[in-house]
Amino acid sequence: MNLDQIATGIRNGQLRALAKGITLIESRKAEHLQNASTLLETLLPETGNSLRIGISGVPGAGKSTFIEAFGQHLTAQGHKVAVLAVDPSSQLSGGSILGDKTRMEDLARDANAFIRPSPAGESLGGVARKTRETMLLCEAAGYDVIIVETVGVGQSETTVASMVDFFLLLQLSGAGDELQGIKKGVMEIADAIVINKADGDNIPRANLAKQQYINALHILRPRSSHWTVPVHTCSALHHQGIDEIWNMLLDYRSTMQEVSEFNEKRRQQAREWMWALLHDDLKELFIHDKNVQPLLPQLEQAVLDGITTPSAASRRLLERFRRH
Numbered sequence: 001m002n003l004d005q006i007a008t009g010i011r012n013g014q015l016r017a018l019a020k021g022i023t024l025i026e027s028r029k030a031e032h033l034q035n036a037s038t039l040l041e042t043l044l045p046e047t048g049n050s051l052r053i054g055i056s057g058v059p060g061a062g063k064s065t066f067i068e069a070f071g072q073h074l075t076a077q078g079h080k081v082a083v084l085a086v087d088p089s090s091q092l093s094g095g096s097i098l099g100d101k102t103r104m105e106d107l108a109r110d111a112n113a114f115i116r117p118s119p120a121g122e123s124l125g126g127v128a129r130k131t132r133e134t135m136l137l138c139e140a141a142g143y144d145v146i147i148v149e150t151v152g153v154g155q156s157e158t159t160v161a162s163m164v165d166f167f168l169l170l171q172l173s174g175a176g177d178e179l180q181g182i183k184k185g186v187m188e189i190a191d192a193i194v195i196n197k198a199d200g201d202n203i204p205r206a207n208l209a210k211q212q213y214i215n216a217l218h219i220l221r222p223r224s225s226h227w228t229v230p231v232h233t234c235s236a237l238h239h240q241g242i243d244e245i246w247n248m249l250l251d252y253r254s255t256m257q258e259v260s261e262f263n264e265k266r267r268q269q270a271r272e273w274m275w276a277l278l279h280d281d282l283k284e285l286f287i288h289d290k291n292v293q294p295l296l297p298q299l300e301q302a303v304l305d306g307i308t309t310p311s312a313a314s315r316r317l318l319e320r321f322r323r324h
Contacts, residue, residue: 003035007042013080013142015114022116025133040133046140048266050082051253054160056150056186057170062196064103066170066236067147071104073242075112079145082138083107084131085117086150086160114143129280132163132273161189162269165262166252168245169193173202173209173233188220190229191252194245198233206233226259227252291320 006024009017025036057063071081083104107113116134135146148164150156161167169190187193193213198206213231222229230248234241256262286292299313 003039003042007039010043010137010141011046018114018137018141021137022134025137026130036133040136043137043140047136048139050135050139050144050146051166051249052135052146052148052164053249054148054150054157054164054167055170056157056160056167057196058172061170061172062236063149063170066194066196066234067149068104068107069236069239069242070245071107071113071147072110073239073246074145075107075110078112080112080114080143081107081110081145081147082114082116082135082141082143083147083149084134084138085115086131086148086156114138114141129277135163157186158189162272165256165265166191166249171195171209171213172197173206187216189223191223191227192229192245192248193217193231195231195233196236199235199238199240203233224256224261226255226261286317286321289321291323292317295320 006017006021010021021039024032024039027033027036055063055067067083071083074081104115108115131148135148138146146164148160150160157167167189169186169192171193173195195206195209195213210231210233217229217231232241232245232248234245236242253262256265287296295317299308299316302308303310303313
């Protein structure tokens with residue numbers, strides 16, 4: 001398949017072409033970078049027509065069950081859903097959790113759903129870059145709801161929030177003090193909080209947790225003066241409360257579009273993305289510079305041995321870089 005065939009196939013919603021396009025984007029080979037960039041430029045007019053939703057949550061909150069139930073609810077209404085997993089690889093073993101298709105078996109078999117895990121490899125920035133570009137290809141292929149799931153904690157939430165329209169935080173009830181299990185920083189970036197597993201004997205605890213989160217949110221400054229962060233309960237296992245969450249998302253989109261915040265947020269995200277890519281590319285350029293490369297291991301060892309300071313080593317490397 002050449003680039004034109006891949007682009008045409010993606011526009012026609014062909015999974016094989018979409019998979020080839022994503023593989024091209026994920027490739028780190030120098031000869032593939034230009035082709036990936038050309039493909040994205042070609043398809044750019046067909047992008048931007050989806051609702052981009054980020055989903056995160058504490059371990060055990062039932063993210064996979066929720067995403068599967070949510071995705072099935074949407075495909076039943078005629079939507080095309082793409083699930084992209086931001087999956088930071090283990091820094092110790094180099095492995096990553098790529099079990100999304102086994103964890104969402106029913107959704108994986110749905111003709112109107114597409115699930116793609118993305119291992120981070122060396123950096124979270126790397127996976128964010130590929131996930132953003134994969135999102136554009138999925139939009140060009142006709143997927144009108146993109147779900148970006150993060151399985152990490154901390155920085156990965158902030159990264160995902162910077163590439164989606166809506167960030168949903170999935171929580172559990174009955175796990176001790178609810179507010180101990182969540183960082184203030186993560187709550188500050190949430191556009192909604194959903195307490196999952198609100199079924200059977202757990203319903204009273206879920207309602208109590210809901211009230212605790214509502215009280216906690218009053219303390220935080222809202223991200224937008226036009227949107228009050230709601231707290232919902234649901235049971236993904238029994239498909240209860242899923243329709244209310246989708247209606248809430250539609251309400252968010254229409255509210256933000258009315259006050260022109262929806263497109264403005266995307267514009268700002270695009271600008272931030274440009275700067276993030278520039279920083280990444282400059283770092284690559286610097287590390288592989290022919291003047292810097294011979295000196296880099298020597299100075300790194302000198303810092304390790306305590307012979308020189310990190311700041312002095314950094315200055316020397318920059319001076320070497322500036323010489324040409």
